[in-house]
Amino acid sequence: MTLPDYADLAVCPFCGSNLSRGQPRGVDEWGPLPSGRAVLVDGPPAPSGSQPPAEEQVLHSLSCPQCAGPLSVRAGRRILLCAHCGVRVLVTGGGGFSRWLFPQKIGRDQALATAGKWLRDYPGISGRAREVPVTRARLVHVPIWEHKALVAGWEFGTKLRTRYHLVTDGEGNERLDLALSKEPFEEPHLLERRFFQAACDIDALEATRPRFSGRELLLPMVAGEVEPSSTVMEPRGTAAEIAERGRKLALQSASGAADPHGRMLILRESLTLLYYPLWLVDYQAGGRPYRIVVDARDGSVNSASAPAREGRLTPSLGLRIAALVAAAVFALWLGSVVDAARVPTVFVAVIVCVTAILLVLRSPGGGKVEYHEPFSS
DSSP states (O other): OOOTTTOSEEETTTTEEEEEEEOTTTOSSSOOOTTTHHHHHHHHOOSSSSOGGGOOEEEEEEEOOOOOOOOOOTTTTTTEEBTTTTEEEEOOOOOOOOOOOOOOOOOOOHHHHHHHHHOOOOTBOHHHHTTTOEEEEEEEEEEEEEEEEEEEEEEEEEEEEEEEEEETTTSOOOOEEHHHHHHHHEEEEEEEEEEESSSSSSSGTOOOOOOOOSOOOEOOOTTTSOOOOOOOOOOSHHHHOOOOOHHHHHSSSSSOOOEEEEEEEEEEEEEEEEEEEEEEEEEEEETTTEEEEEEEETOEEEEEEBBBBTTTHHHHHHHHHHHHHHHHHHHHHHHHOOOOOHHHHHHHHHHHHHHHHHHHSSGGGGGGGEOTTTOOO
């Protein structure tokens, strides 16, 4: 059995057993496995402070830690049920965090159809790009860190609040007016805070971080659950760095006051590595590459790019052309005012105008249309 780096569990295709990383049987010179993992390992307890070499790590069948009976095997489940004593065993991953997978619901054909529909319907796209055959698509799983903390505490201080005040003018007329007032407050807190951070360069994929709350249905990152032809991107950053940053953000003031006083404590926290599936649909138009990113969970377009229709200028190109035109007009005005500089300024104005014309002619279809999913980050 081969267990990929991104997975904590594997299901044996022959006997159906749930398998996890362990140490070779009978070896006692390496350290124990992380707590909370139900792993069957022979041999006496090993001393702490050492780890087995990567090439020596093997997979072992899981058994009940209470009665040593066989655990019921269900592919893709992280909670295993003992058939003898009924104890439920939660198998967690090493490294201080667990790995979970957003289920893929959109296949390759559906992703290609979504990309083709976007090219046909989105406004401002060049006509030559609307009929481009889109046939290349690859599935990637983007890693995203999630730090979840249950925070409790209290705060007190002052807040600026908007209140209605009764105002009387010089003629005796009364009206309600809004005004800011500083008022004291005391607030207890018991809340759950979540912090998300991309564990890879999503911008390099020409995508944006998908929208999710962290409360969606997830699957354990088990070997065999991921499509073999897909790419699982390597996570960036360490668990310690993400946990430290998540704690700092979780302990920030929850009242929104300018001068809060109090104390916030973290009662419970967890760190998770979430893998989100995205389809990268690549195509070419006018000899240039473009990409449409399709969400493999709900089938929506995450981000996309296409050549703009003829005559459409991008904002950056329009600003450059406007600057060149302004420079040409200024050169002609200077030549009309100063007789000695008439010939050089006319020469400069001609060069600037030719440059502006070449920018327009060389722009591919007048520019590039870009789309990003609303409210994404």
